[in-house]
Amino acid sequence: MTTDADIARRLLARLRDVMAGTGDTQTRLDKVTHAIADSFRADVCSIYVMRAGEVLELFSTEGLKQTAVHQTRLRVGEGLVGEVAAHGRAVALADAWSHPSFAYRPETGEELFHSFVGVPVVRGSRVIGVLVVQNREERVYSDVEVETLETISMVVAELMATAEVVSRDELIPADGIGLLPLRLEGAGLAPGVGIGTVVLHQPQIRVKKLVAEDPELELERLKTALSALRTQVDAMLAADDASDTDFLDVLHAYRMFAQDNGWRNKMSDAIRTGLTAEAAVVKVHDDTRVRMQQVTDPYLRERLHDLEDLANRLLSHLVGEDGQGGARDLPDDAILICRNLGPTELLDYDRTKLRGLVMEEGSRTMHAVIVAKALGIPVVARIENIFSIVEPWDPVIIDGTHGQVFVRPSEDVRRQFTKSLKVYRRKQAEYAQLRDVPAVSLDGTEVSLMLNAGLMIDLPHLDETGASGIGLYRTELPFMARPSLPDVSSQRALYSKILDQANGRPVVFRTLDVGSDKVLPYWHGTPEDNPAMGWRSIRITLDRPAILREQLRALIQAASGRELRVMFPMVAEVDELLQSKKILKMELEEQAGAGFIPQSLKVGTMLEVPALVWQLKALLPEIDFLSVGSNDLMQFLFACDRGNPRMSERYDVLSPAALSVLKQIIDACNEAGVSCSVCGEMAGRPLEAVTLAALGVKTLSMSASGLGPVKVALRSADLGRVRDYVTQQLQTAPHSLRSRLRNYAVDMGIRLS
Structure with missing residues (x-):
């Protein structure tokens, strides 16, 4: 055959x-x-x-x-x-x-x-x-x-x-200058479209004098420059909105670097060997860069950009500049192009004129990206050689949602993006009109749509989108943005703010889920060959119960007099859940004695490890709700590293195998009367969301951008008919059902875009 x-x-x-x-x-x-x-x-x-x-x-x-x-x-x-x-x-x-x-x-x-x-x-x-x-x-x-x-x-x-x-x-055009328009592919780290002109970020400062004539004078110059640098960072902290907790966490971490005695002592030692203050800064930074480039820890590698930012800023003070490398006249539609960027370097620019940021390097955990997202600036990263491809004042379009950069776009492309922006705004207006309308299908099935969140800047989306609540609050993100492990009082203050802004809507707090690709800067574990399946998540907090106890204590205190929903991640066997519940019970009893009593308590778990599928009969009586983390579940189900570019798209969540496993989980939950939700990426995509709802999922949790499109899709679907079709297709064995489901949805008039 x-x-x-x-x-x-x-x-x-x-x-x-x-x-x-x-x-x-x-x-x-x-x-x-x-x-x-x-x-x-x-x-x-x-x-x-x-x-x-x-x-x-x-x-x-x-x-x-x-x-x-x-x-x-x-x-x-x-x-x-x-x-x-x-x-x-x-x-x-x-x-x-x-x-x-x-x-x-x-x-x-x-x-x-x-x-x-x-x-x-x-x-x-x-x-x-x-x-x-x-x-x-x-x-x-x-x-x-x-x-x-x-x-x-x-x-x-x-x-x-x-x-x-x-x-x-x-x-080559007739005048002999210029190039054809280019479309470059990268990684979209902050969504949105920016149309504007190129501004090159060039913070490097040339050191002309290397050898010192008077080391003591150089030490004094370094001391004065460090003092000015710290004053400048403190001014940034004082100037920015104190309500943006995560944004300030970035600046606090940055200030920690600026005040580091080890950094200062290394530069002082270099001066004592006969270097000028400027040369000492460059030497120490170069040494640090070489060492940090050998580090495999992604979070620590990203901190290298913070150190580069500090070194350039300190050099600016030493050579007599004001340290405000970006504080210059900008066009009203500036697209900033750089190799990498420190968080305060971005703040130097007039944010009202920035329309986008493009980097040769960068990742989602990079502080500059966190700041850019907080400011609503689209970001595209990992565009190789972008700094040498573009010229100042080149017209450029960036698409942070899809990770594309169009350099010197033709008028047709510009018109297409302008048209797309208009369509996007019309769709946003349509979604806004549906904000207070429930997600009810044509055959009367209501699906609760909730938000995934992890930063304070996510919370305003609750009101903007009309979400039913927060289906997943990732408590680890604030931990990652801080320079040290937050204590109970700081955690309590954060969780209290989240509940306040939710204003009575449910909030599901996932306990600390670190390890794998989410590394804390102050927590140095042993390198692992396969960290995604290593010492991470609930395995860490059960081995370090004091950390889990402090977090649960903070949650109980913050939720006193209110509903508390706690979810434990990466549970592989029922015994791990029972251990976690035992620690929770201890904290509830202890905090009750201090007067902190939640009005109600619901306990749930993530289902990410396939082994738990065959323990549902023992698991479900122990929980009030279950949330399927489809990202990790599919990674482990197919033995496919989703962080590997060659493998990330190889298997489809809409394959018969994946949907059969999900159906088994959903059916078991519905039979046991346990609420089942999905909070992975598939929940926020219209075709996948309709399929999940047809299989019986009553709660979907997603990013804010997915809520409007998913609601439109659900309201245009007859879920009973979709369920019959999906169930029939599960008996077949193609690589994926995606094309069949999409064609069926189109034939049935389900709005997928």
Whole structure:
């Protein structure tokens, strides 16, 4: 029996022969389109090439009218082909004509063809063309077929590049300056779109004098500069809004570095060896950087950016500048470009004029990113060589939601993003109108939509979105942003603020969940080969019960006279839950003696470890609610590291295996009368949310941005009919049910976007 893999291998072999064969570029591309159409049993295969000015030209086709070759052109963003090029993602449709982006070109004769699949042809992070397959009948293309086309597009890209389909001269405008627009892929760390002009962040200060003539004078200069630096940091603390607890935690951690005696002593020792104060700062910083680059701990590595920020600021004071590297005139639409950034360096800039931040490095735990998110500034990171690609005042668009940067975008792309922003705002207005409307399906099933939160800046979203409460409060994030382990009084103050802002709505506090990729800066554990399955979460707090007791004590005190919901994470066996409940009971009895008595108490657990699925009969009588952490559950279920780029998208949460496990959990909870919720990423995506609700989940917890789209989807769905369809599909065995479920949802009028 011939498999999809066999077809793909044979096709690639044919394409290799074409690559190695003779003939001009046009002839070889024509052979490619013929081979693909033949292997895919497709009526059409076409190759579009990106020309100067972001115009896609039909360069070769099998099935469309040959007279359209080199005549049909589409702008990026125009039509389905333009959509593929604009977003750099595949598009597969059973009925292309019904799609709002479909653009009919009569000269091609494509009115005969209904189904469409297009994949980008990418080379060096740039989209250089689009590969398209079409059929007359309404055909649903499988994920395997789309993946095969994406693999083939790599061969097409190589052929186009080596044959120089687009000459180098075409990349240079007539005036000899400038470059083609670029689309760069990175990591979106803070959502949103920014349209503006490039401002380069260049804090490096050149040290001209290295050798000191008078070490004592240099020591005094260092002392004066350090004093000025500390005064400056204290002024930042005094100037910013004290209600933003997490934002201030970042600055407090930063001040801790500035006041570190070890840092000062190392610089003083360097001065005593004969260096100037400036040279001593550079030497100590360079030594520290080399050491910290060897550290595997991601949190500690991110603190390197704080140290670079401090070193540059201290050098500014030493050379007579005011230390305000970013405090300069900015355009009203500044997009800040940098290699990396310290948190106070970002604060130096006029935040009212910042429209976005792009970094060569960076991660979600980086302090500058935390600050940017607090200020509502979109962030895209890990854009390799961005500092050398752009020039000051270049026009640029950044998409922090999808991790894309468009450098020198064409007018078409700019118009497309402007249009997208308008559509986005209209959707936000629609979601705002639904704020106080319950998420009730067409057949009368109500689903409670709650927020995932972890920072104080998340809480205003409760009122903005009309969420029913906080389904997951990640207590570890404030721990991670602080320079030391918070004591009971500081934890109590934080938890009390959260309950105050919830204003009577339920808040589920997940106890400390650290380890794996969430590392505390003041807590140095032993390196592990596989930390995701190592000493983390409940395993740590049960081994260090004093930490758990202090946290539970703070929660009980904060919730005195109010409802308290506590959830224990990463439970792998019922005995771990019983140990945790025993510690909770001890604290409840002790705090009751001090007058702290919650009005009511609900205890739950996360289900993230597959072993717990086979202990539900013993587990469910011990809890009031259960929350499925789909991110970790799927990681462990498929033995697939979601932090590995090669593996993160390999398995789908909408596969029969994953949905069968979820259905087993949901059915057991409903039978036992235990509330079951899902708080992983899948809860905040409309298609997944509708599927979960159809399987019987009554509570979904998600980020604020997901609540509006999920509510719209649920209100347009008949969950009973969806449940019948999903149950039927669970008997099949494809890689994923995603395409089937999406097509079914579209046919049923369920609004997924």
